[in-house]
Amino acid sequence: MQEILQNLLNGIAVGAIYALIALGYTMVYGILKLINFAHGDVFMLGSFVGFYVGGYAARHLHTTGGALGWGYAGLVMLVAMVVCGLFGFLNERIAYRPLRNSPRIASLITAIGVSFLLEYGGQFVFGADPKRFPTLVAPHYIAFGGLSVTNYQIIVLVVAVIFMGLLQYIIYGTKFGRAMRAVSFNFETASLMGIPTDRVISMTFIIGSMLAAVAGILFGLSYPTINPLMGIMPGLKAFIAAVLGGIGNVPGAVVGGLIIGIIESFIGGSPLSGYKDAIAFIILIAILLFRPSGLFGKYQAEKV
Amino acid sequence: MRKNLIIFITLAVLSFGLLGCPPKEGTGNTSTSAAGGEILVGEYGSMTGPQATFGQSTHNGIMMAADEVNVAGGINGRKVKVLSEDDQSKQEEAANAVTKLISQNNVLAIIGEVASSASIAAAPICQSNKVPMITPSSTNDEVTRKGDYIFRICFTDSYQGEYQAVFADQWAAASAKPKTVAMLTDVKSDYSQGLAKVFTAKFTALGGKIVGTQSYANGDSDFRSQLTAIKGTNPSLLYVPGYYTDIGQIAIQARDLGITAPLLGGDGWESPKLIEIGGKALEGSFYTNHYFYADPSPVVSGFVQKYKERYGQTPDALAALGYDAMKTLADAMKRASKLDGPSLRDAIGQTKGLVGVTGTINIGPERNAMGKKLVIEEIKNGQLTLKATIDPAKGGKVEMNNAAPAAVTTTTGGPPPAAATTTTGGN
Numbered sequence: 001m002q003e004i005l006q007n008l009l010n011g012i013a014v015g016a017i018y019a020l021i022a023l024g025y026t027m028v029y030g031i032l033k034l035i036n037f038a039h040g041d042v043f044m045l046g047s048f049v050g051f052y053v054g055g056y057a058a059r060h061l062h063t064t065g066g067a068l069g070w071g072y073a074g075l076v077m078l079v080a081m082v083v084c085g086l087f088g089f090l091n092e093r094i095a096y097r098p099l100r101n102s103p104r105i106a107s108l109i110t111a112i113g114v115s116f117l118l119e120y121g122g123q124f125v126f127g128a129d130p131k132r133f134p135t136l137v138a139p140h141y142i143a144f145g146g147l148s149v150t151n152y153q154i155i156v157l158v159v160a161v162i163f164m165g166l167l168q169y170i171i172y173g174t175k176f177g178r179a180m181r182a183v184s185f186n187f188e189t190a191s192l193m194g195i196p197t198d199r200v201i202s203m204t205f206i207i208g209s210m211l212a213a214v215a216g217i218l219f220g221l222s223y224p225t226i227n228p229l230m231g232i233m234p235g236l237k238a239f240i241a242a243v244l245g246g247i248g249n250v251p252g253a254v255v256g257g258l259i260i261g262i263i264e265s266f267i268g269g270s271p272l273s274g275y276k277d278a279i280a281f282i283i284l285i286a287i288l289l290f291r292p293s294g295l296f297g298k299y300q301a302e303k304v
Numbered sequence: 305m306r307k308n309l310i311i312f313i314t315l316a317v318l319s320f321g322l323l324g325c326p327p328k329e330g331t332g333n334t335s336t337s338a339a340g341g342e343i344l345v346g347e348y349g350s351m352t353g354p355q356a357t358f359g360q361s362t363h364n365g366i367m368m369a370a371d372e373v374n375v376a377g378g379i380n381g382r383k384v385k386v387l388s389e390d391d392q393s394k395q396e397e398a399a400n401a402v403t404k405l406i407s408q409n410n411v412l413a414i415i416g417e418v419a420s421s422a423s424i425a426a427a428p429i430c431q432s433n434k435v436p437m438i439t440p441s442s443t444n445d446e447v448t449r450k451g452d453y454i455f456r457i458c459f460t461d462s463y464q465g466e467y468q469a470v471f472a473d474q475w476a477a478a479s480a481k482p483k484t485v486a487m488l489t490d491v492k493s494d495y496s497q498g499l500a501k502v503f504t505a506k507f508t509a510l511g512g513k514i515v516g517t518q519s520y521a522n523g524d525s526d527f528r529s530q531l532t533a534i535k536g537t538n539p540s541l542l543y544v545p546g547y548y549t550d551i552g553q554i555a556i557q558a559r560d561l562g563i564t565a566p567l568l569g570g571d572g573w574e575s576p577k578l579i580e581i582g583g584k585a586l587e588g589s590f591y592t593n594h595y596f597y598a599d600p601s602p603v604v605s606g607f608v609q610k611y612k613e614r615y616g617q618t619p620d621a622l623a624a625l626g627y628d629a630m631k632t633l634a635d636a637m638k639r640a641s642k643l644d645g646p647s648l649r650d651a652i653g654q655t656k657g658l659v660g661v662t663g664t665i666n667i668g669p670e671r672n673a674m675g676k677k678l679v680i681e682e683i684k685n686g687q688l689t690l691k692a693t694i695d696p697a698k699g700g701k702v703e704m705n706n707a708a709p710a711a712v713t714t715t716t717g718g719p720p721p722a723a724a725t726t727t728t729g730g731n
Contacts, residue, residue, distance in 0.1 A: 003532055006561075010528040128352035129360075130549050132581050141560055148561050223525040225553055225581050227354060233523065268529030274491035274519035 002146045007265045013153035013222065015261020016160035020215035021238035022245070022253035023167060024208030030184045030248035031204050033104060037111040038091065040235015041118035042084050042209045046216025047133065047226045048126055049080040054134035073136035073221075080213040088209025089202055097198070115235075122228030130227040133220035152222045163214055164254055167207070171250060180204060184248070233277070237264075240284045246294025255295065342385040343378075343643065345370070345633065346405030346435075348416040348426060353393025354523055354549045357575040358418035358622055362440055363388060364615050365626025366415055373634040380638060386630075387411060391422055398422035402429045402437075411435065412637075413648055415629050418622055419547075420444030420461075420495040427454045434645035436652055440629035441594070441622050443571060444498045448671045453645065455652050455671045457629050458662065459678060461495065464570055464592050465502030467678055467694050468543070471590070471702050472503075472568060473510045476540050478704075483512035486539035486565075488530055488554060490546045492522045499545035499570055515539050520554075522547060527554050531561050539565050547572040552581030559585040566590060574621045579686055586683045594621040594662045596679045596690045607661045621662065628660035 021043050028036045054076045057068055068076070095114055099107045140151040171177040182190040183200045191197045219234070220226055241260045245252025260280060267276050287294060347366055349359030366386055374383045387409050389401035398417055405411045406429065414430055414437045417423045423442035430437035431451030439447055439454070443461045448454045476483045485507060490496035504514055516537035518530035531554070534542065542565045544554055551573050558567070567589035574593055579586060597608055597618055607627065611619040619627075635658055637643065640651035658665040668674035675696040682691035690705045 003536055006532045007529050010526070010532065014526050123352050128356040130354065130356075130577060130581065132552075132577075132583075139560070141562070143562060150560050219525070223553055224556070225525070225549065227549075229354065229523075230525070234525075264526075265529040268518075268520075268526070269533040271517075273530050273533075274521070276524070277521055 003269065004266075006147050007269045008262060009147065009149055009153065011262030011265030012258060013156050013261070014265060015241075015258035016157050017215050017219055017222075017257075018234065018238045018241045018261050019254045019257025020160050020163065020211050020218070021234060022241040022257045023164070023250065024212050025239055025242040026245070026247055026250060026253040027204050027208045029242070030250070031180065031187075031201060032096070032100075032107075034096065034107050035111065035239070035247075036096075036205075036208075037108070037235070037239075038114035038118060039208065039212060040231035040238065041115050041122070042087060042091075042231070043212040043216045043219070043234060044122060044226070044228060044231030045087060045118060046080045046084045046213030047220045047230065048122070048216075048228075049083045049213070050076050050136075050217045050220050051131055051133055051226055053079045054136060058134050067135045067138035070137065076136060077214060077217045080217050081210040084209040084213035084216070085206040088205040088212075091209075092202060092205040097201075119229055119232070126228050128228065130225045133224040133226050135224070136217075136221055150222075156218045156222055159214065159218060163211060167211070167250065170207070176200070176203065237280055240280055240287075243284060244287055244294055246296045249294065249296050252294055252296035342383050343637065344409060344411045345384055345386050345630075346389065346402070346409060346411035346414040346416075347386055348389045348391050348398055348401040348405065348414065348422075349418065350393035350422070351388070351390035353391075355393040355419055355547055357548070357577055357620075358441075359390070359393070361575075361620050361623040362416075362418055362626035364611070365440075365619065365623035365628075366630045368611060368614060369627045369630030369634070373630070379634060379643075384634065384637075386415075391417065393419065393422075395419075395421045395425040398426045399429060402426040406430070406433045406435050412643060412645075413438070413633055415440060415626070415633065417442060419493070420447055420498070421493055423447045424450065424494055427451065430454065434649075436645060436649045438629045438633055438652065440625035441571065442495070444494045446494065446498070452653075452671065453649050455632075455667060457632050457660070457665050457667075457673045458571075458594055458625055459676045460672055461498045461570075462502050463676075464678065465499045465545075466506045467680075467702065468499070468545075468568060468570065468592055469503050469506035469510060469512070471592075471680055471692060472507060472541055472543070473512055474702055474704075475590075476512070481540040483507075483510075484515045484537070484539045485512060485541045485543050485568075486516035486534040486537050487514060487518070487543045488527070488534065488546070489517070489519050489544075490522045490550065491519045493547070493572075495547075495570075495572060496545045500543070503543060503545070520546075520550065522550060524550065525553060527557050528561060531558050531563060534558075535561055535563050541565055542567045544568070545570045545572065548575035548578045548581075551578060552583070552586070555582045555585035555589065571621060576617065576620060579683060579688075582683075583686070587685075588683065590680055590682050590691055593679050593681050594676070595624050596681060596693075597621075597624075597688070598690070603659060604661055624661040628662050628665060631660060632658055632665055 024039045028034055057072050091114060095110050096107050099110060142149045179195045179200050182195055183197050237260055241256035242253045245256030264276055267279050349362050350356055351359045370384050370386050389405055391397040391401045414435055418441045420442040423439045424447055427437060427447060427450035431453050436453045439456045441458050443458060443464055445460045445462050448456050472485060487500055489500045516534045518533055520527055520530060544567050555567055569591040571593050573591040608619055632655055636648060636651035636655060640647045653667055655665055655667040663677040666674045678694040680692040681688045692702050692704045694702050
């Protein structure tokens with residue numbers, strides 16, 4: 001029983017990070033019908049910005065080995081969000097917009113290209129060896145009833161929930177959100193109605209990339225080794241989460257992320273632990289075969 | 305329609321991820337090594353990717369040895385030139401790199417890899433092309449069984465794993481703890497699986513008990529669920545025969561979950577990054593290694609000093625083994641009757657009494673280095689200290705190092721005091 005609860009807790013903490021990344025996939029898909037495979041690498045970029053900004057702050061404050069504290073942690077996250085947001089904007093502007101009227105497969109291949117650019121360019125710029133992410137907040141362990149939770153897991157969950165709430169508010173509570181939903185519903189009609197579709201798409205990329213940056217910082221906080229290829233696996237898992245929840249569906253991405261996190265956690269604690277990744281991909285294949293619209297998807301037959 | 309597209313996309317991306325990029329271009333030298341000019345030696349290693357420090361350290365060691373050989377007059381007057389290929393820490397890239405070195409660059413011999421999985425992937429290619437391959441630090445027993453052109457200058461896992469089990473047994477007895485060990489192994493690595501098998505056999509033969517076995521895949525970040533299962537078994541020691549990239553995270557998460565048992569591992573832990581990542585969580589943990597960098601013997605201290613002057617950091621065991629591999633190859637090339645594959649193979653096989661940094665190298669009938677010394681290091685106060693030495697020349701007993709710990713920095717910064725503590729062994 002204790003073990004089940006512990007696995008559940010661990011799974012929710014991992015799942016929250018997957019969910020944040022999955023949101024970026026699903027938002028872009030919802031609007032452009034593009035699977036932005038560079039998204040997992042934007043998450044990596046966020047971590048590295050955190051690594052450099054946090055490292056700079058640590059050297060500046062001479063807190064070698066110590067924690068930076070809440071103020072600086074917030075600052076690190078903010079800088080990472082700004083940098084990744086800017087990257088998301090430029091990525092769309094330079095790589096995807098010129099291809100918007102080309103066949104969809106062209107943008108997709110470009111996305112894979114951008115992904116490789118970030119992965120291997122990252123190895124060149126940041127160095128290929130794994131790096132120790134700076135300690136943003138001092139770790140605490142909370143033990144109760146045989147369970148053990150770290151304050152990091154709680155921070156991950158709280159921050160993730162805050163940003164998901166914020167996103168929900170943007171989509172359903174603001175004028176911009178309404179424009180986003182309109183573009184997602186029908187791109188051409190929305191533009192005929194005077195909605196500045198280019199701006200909406202740019203903003204979608206910026207928001208999605210910012211969420212990836214948040215995930216990158218939270219990841220660095222809980223798993224303090226980062227390397228330029230770290231985005232591949234979480235990126236694919238988040239993609240599975242987005243497909244599981246129904247790609248294009250925002251709440252679906254969150255639920256999908258949590259489900260993948262929890263399933264992984266339970267498999268990891270079982271004798272099948274070596275098959276953790278394999279099972280995640282089996283889930284993906286199963287969904288695509290039996291329920292391509294995902295759990296909550298709004299799958300419509302495409303008119304060809 | 306859309307369903308098919310998504311399936312196609314998914315498969316496409318997955319296969320892209322698996323295939324990766326083509327290998328980096330090395331030096332485009334096409335001159336054959338049979339000509340009178342430079343002798344071409346190939347090296348493949350993980351210069352980038354998750355195990356980058358393995359390849360980089362080995363490369364540094366090889367280059368240093370090659371330069372020394374050349375300064376000392378080369379191989380009967382001919383200079384040695386090392387061509388390096390990066391395999392990005394991937395097995396399939398290792399096979400590509402070796403194919404390129406052999407078919408395009410016509411190298412005479414090949415040095416590599418550190419990771420056993422990569423060596424196992426590349427060895428059959430060297431074998432079928434009759435190009436001798438020396439692995440500096442792949443310990444999995446299977447590597448040299450790939451053929452009579454494949455050699456190894458370090459100890460094997462059946463040797464390393466056995467002494468880890470003996471050490472675990474003695475450690476439990478000395479600290480009055482039950483002889484229980486839980487294991488966490490890497491499913492992706494032949495090295496990890498091989499060691500775990502040997503360790504289990506020996507440890508249970510000694511009366512110990514393996515209370516839990518869990519696995520992970522190299523590159524994972526979250527080990528909490530496996531560790532949660534292990535915590536329930538309450539082991540005295542946690543045996544983690546993996547690579548340094550994962551060890552730090554495993555240690556941190558084990559401590560988070562309240563597991564206090566020390567970790568025990570093998571030479572895959574050896575990297576300057578280990579303590580940088582694991583920090584305090586690794587205090588009191590042990591691993592087996594090929595040499596102790598603060599060993600006061602003149603061979604080791606001389607090597608360490610020269611390496612630091614050249615690269616500005618303390619050499620790890622992989623640098624020392626890379627250095628020894630190049631020296632072994634140079635020695636064999638000098639002795640070989642002709643500079644071709646079969647003659648060089650015979651010469652490497654006849655290597656006897658070559659004094660290396662990691663001990664004297666004698667190649668045995670199974671093309672493995674015989675009777676090499678093994679050290680067990682403990683992480684104390686964020687530094688590596690010598691815990692025990694096993695020297696087959698002295699009966700192969702685990703000799704605990706009970707002297708005061710050697711206070712030597714492991715960071716790239718400060719120089720270690722030359723006068724380290726007395727260590728057992730040293731020949």
